Amino acid sequence: MNFYQIPTEDLKANTILNFNIYLKQQNGFVLFREKSLSFSEEILYRLIENRIKIIFVSNEDLEEVKKYYSSLEEGRPSVMTNDGFAGPVFDKSENVEKYYKTFFAHYPIERETLIPGSSVNFNVYKKYDIELEHYIGPDTYEIPGGTVPDDVRETTHPLAILKGDIPLYKEYLQQVTQEMSHQGSISQELRFSLLRENAKLIAKEILEYPRESENIEKSHAIVEKLVESVINNVNSFYHLTNIISKDYYTYIHSLNVCTLSIGLGASLNQISEPGLIELGLGAMLHDIGKSLINPRIINKPGRLTKDEFDVVQRHVVEGKKLLGDITTQMPENVFKVILQHHEKLTGGGYPYRLRGDDIHLFGRIVAIVDLYDAITIERPYRKANSPFEVLQLMSNSNGEYDNELLKQFVLLLGSQV
Structure with missing residues (x-):
């Protein structure tokens, strides 16, 4: 991989960088900051404080670097709002409110505690930034609970339940603990x-x-x-x-x-x-x-x-x-x-x-x-x-x-x- 030098002072604080940043060390180049992350004032300050005047990007990202420079020249870089919210999701007030509503109404649970083949009497959701997708359990409380699928451990999205269902989840955890202890098969x-x-x-x-x-x-x-x-x-x-x-x-x-x-x-x-x-x-x-x-x-x-x-x-x-x-x-x-x-x-x-x-x-x-x-x-x-x-x-x-x-x-x- 070949690298291209960029003066640290060229980077604008509180913008979104769509390219990886590397630092040069004695044994080669090391990844310092992944692409698509906000480049905060704190990160810029740390670089300057440590006298890092040059950062490096791979030649593969040169097109993104050119786009970044162009956006700075035209005064339209991808930035955080004055309130600290970053696009493309949280620069819209309705999305921020939706996030808060979802965040405060749900509780994150561990997928490892859900035993394949066991029954749950509470709804489990896959959680995205501001959206939820029903995953396991009854859609309403009028039908029996669902069965935990065999591939639950392969789920990559965080899982959550309604906060009102925490007592049911606690009962489930107690049941799992007791059953596994009796079987002597708890890993x-x-x-x-x-x-x-x-x-x-x-x-x-x-x-x-x-x-x-x-x-x-x-x-x-x-x-x-x-x-x-x-x-x-x-x-x-x-x-x-x-x-x-x-x-x-x-x-x-x-x-x-x-x-x-x-x-x-x-x-x-x-x-x-x-x-x-x-x-x-x-x-x-x-x-x-x-x-x-x-x-x-x-x-x-x-x-x-x-x-x-x-x-x-x-x-x-x-x-x-x-x-x-x-x-x-x-x-x-x-x-x-x-x-x-x-x-x-x-x-x-x-x-x-x-x-x-x-x-x-x-x-x-x-x-x-x-x-x-x-x-x-x-x-x-x-x-x-x-x-x-x-x-x-x-x-x-x-x-x-x-x-x-x-x-x-x-x-x-x-x-x-």
Whole structure:
């Protein structure tokens, strides 16, 4: 493959690039940004900050590059709207409203928990950006439930159910667990799927009803199970984060951050099991403050405006206050995670601009995992970044993240099978 040079300064922030971007390294060219993704101000800033003055595109994409330059000259690049919504879907207000309506009315489920040949008495849908397609179950509640097809695992689209059907889904999960346990045929994949789904349901309840102390107690119990699973499956626990969704759900993110933080903490061989539970609790609850923010901002299918981002930043302090009002029994390290997961070693984070060793080990762990998961989750308005892209971004962040922890995180991800 041959490559063509482009000055970084030629790229306009907040436009859509229909060509792959490569960076040149000692061992050759590496993919930095996939085509059809928005090129945000943050990405441009990172390139400039790291003194990357030249980027590369393959000769195969030269026609797309020419079209991009032409669109800039004519003042018609594919851009995000002033409200942060990107075309061709979310630049239309009716589509944004349809997205919100679908998002808030449905709950994403795991295809691995649907056993081929079993019966379900709730509707299951394939989920697209703003559309749903009926897949399994009754179209109305007047006829018996449907049968899960044999090829359910081959489905590539995320699956969802109506939120009102969550109690029926919970009953189904209990039934599957009991039947498989009695048969003694439960696989590790299914065991992980059931644990993941039950943990996800608890994380959802915590964020939707954060003031109920019972939910906080449930979080402690599920974190203990996650710690046990990670310790017992040190080379395969990554499957606990294997959740397919094109939407950003805070509770899915919280579960992923919890699991990966426990894994990173355990790999250091210096944190006791009770300490891992505290780390996991902090990671599970790190975004609890977002439950107090307008859900249309948290779940926006587009880039946040400056005002919206300022509002979201409050979740750190609000989360600590909220949890402190609910319980007096929470370990201090849990609060440190909540308060410090957006701090940076250079002092450029928030809310207190802490530096270096002023940031607790748990805060530094969750800061790495939080960013990693947030950017590798697919969004309705952009594709997910690859793990390599995210790790490269953090490695080139001029000391914002703990370099030793970052190296260990890379080794940890590489060890997963």
